[in-house]
Structure formats: C-alpha cells, structure tokens
Amino acid sequence: MSSKFLEAGLSTGEARDSSVTSLPTRIAANTPATHGIARNPGMALDLGFLESMRNVNRSALERRVASLTKRRSIKADNQAAWLLRSIACMDLTTLNSNDTDERVRRLCAKAINPLRRDIAEGLGLGDTVIRPAAVCVYHPFVATAVDAVKGTGIHVAAVSTAFPHGLAPLATRLQEIEASVKDGADEIDVVIPRGLVFGAKWQELYDEIVAMRAACGEAHLKVILGTGDLATLRNVMLASMVAMMAGADFVKTSTGKESVNATLPVGLAMVRSIRAYFEHTGYLIGFKPAGGISTAKVSLDWLVLMKEELGRPWLEPELFRFGASSLLTDIERQLEHHLTGRYSANHRHAMA
C-alpha cells in the first residue's frame, strides 16, 4: 500500500447515496484537499438568520443516516485506507480523573507510533507517516504533552473551560484558556454552559465564545455543545450556528461525559448547520464528533457521512476530527485482522 493508494481508497465513491451533492461539488471545485483553508473570522450575531433556520425533522435525519450507513460498501483494501484516515483525523484523548503525567506520556508515545510495527509493515506504509492529528488532555498536562510530541507535527489540544460542565465564572474559564495557550496548546476545546441554550440567551453565548476565541489567539477553537444535554435538535443547530458566528474553528458534539454522546443523527444536524454557515459566509468550519466512538466500523460511518454531506475537504484533519480515547485500539485490531484474518486481544494494542 502506498500513500497514492491511501488517496485512491478515498476517492472511489464507496458511499452511493449522493442525493446531496451541491456543497461537495462546489467546495471540491474551489478548495484544495489539505491546504489553504481560511480561518473563520466569525460575524456579527444575526438573530434574524437564526430565526430563519428551519425546524429539524428528526425522522428525516434518521432516514438519511440509515441510507448512508446501510447502503455503503467499502471494499476490503479500501477499508484499510479509510481506517488509516480515521487515525489521521483523530484527537487521541485522555480525560480521566486519574490522569497523570506518566499516562499522558504513554498516550503521546502511542500517538507517535499508533500502529504496531508489524501492522505498519504489513500494510506497506513505507515512509508514509500515519498519526493522530492531536492528543487531547486536561490543562495540567498540556506542558507534558507538548514536550512529549515535540517535533512530530502532532498538535496538543486542551479542554480548558471548566470541562466538562463549563460552569466556572467566565473570567476563570478565560484564564484557563490563556494558561493552556501559554503552556503550548495548539487547540482549545471549550465547552458551553448548556443553560444559555435553554434560556435562548444567544447574545450571552455569542459574547462568551467571542471572548474565548480572543483568549485562544492563534490556537484553534473547538466549541463543545454537549448535545446530549440540549434536549432538541433545533437547540443543537442554533447553538452550532451561534458558535460559528462567534468564530469557532470547529463545532464538537460532546465532552464524552454526558449520558448520550456523539450520535449520527445529531452529528448530521450539526453538519447541516456547517453547510448553512458555508452558504451564508463562504467559510469552512470543522466538525468533531466525540464521546462513545470506540469502534472502527462506527468511525467509517462518520467518514462516509462527512464525505457525502460536505465533501472531500472534510476527510482532512483541518476540518474533521474524532475525539476518542479507545477508537485507536479497535482500528489497530481491525487492521491486524485485515492483514492476518485473525483478531488478537486488546492488550496487544496497548494504549496509555
């Protein structure tokens, strides 16, 4: 397998339902796959635009998800290429109460060498380096992670705003962002206080996210909505839109700590908001489903959804990430199975 093969595996039209093609076609015509994506500057809060957003039909979204996930068939060789893409679009995460510097160093070591040598060799990767886009850690471990991945190109993402509930005073949350940036974080995952959504306090939510974006400086801002807490798909779409208007680089589903985390229908609602923002402003916003994504098969469903709904640019780490703590283990197992026809025990694919 060569890097050329990796690309071919993604461009052979595995997902067959192309009922929504206008955005992928337009973006493919104007946007290189990996470079030149202008950073979203945000815009003034436009309440009229929010009001004009149509109500979301949950069953229509569910039907669309079902058609995308049931009708796709990815051939075995291409499946390996897609799984490598899942790794490249991953924020390899540890967000546990018992995290330690040592655990974070092990996570970073895994990010640097995500595949066992025999698997990488079996796939014929040669000089092609496949690594997660970022490691994602709590603020106290940012400096450790920055040191551990230095020189590898792997980004360090920090959850820095009283994660996972976002309920500290705004000034405290902004200080935490500034401290993470100072310690070297390239990306900041912030979580919104969900109460602002229930109260339709869009101006307050917008102002908070604008302040967070300013505190990030050059670091990219991912805004976590905590979708499992937001009660309705309309709330999810409106909160996504407010976050993008306020300058989010990515919108992200969940913290991994809600009782319901990333689901495909909710993800589709957010992706449709990204589409609407693009149509309105011309800016491309990234998407990060996170929480409970632990199997290779489900990661393929997400990749197909991105490719079919938004197009090829959203199969790049600049615009798509999985937030996941255990997905890499299953992908490695599936790749081993692809090569040998056998599964080995999880402990042979050691994580942090």
Ligand SMILES: O=C[C@H](O)COP(=O)(O)O
């Ligand atoms: O942002 C990432 C999530 O916290 C990871 O959730 P997970 O442990 O369910 O994969």
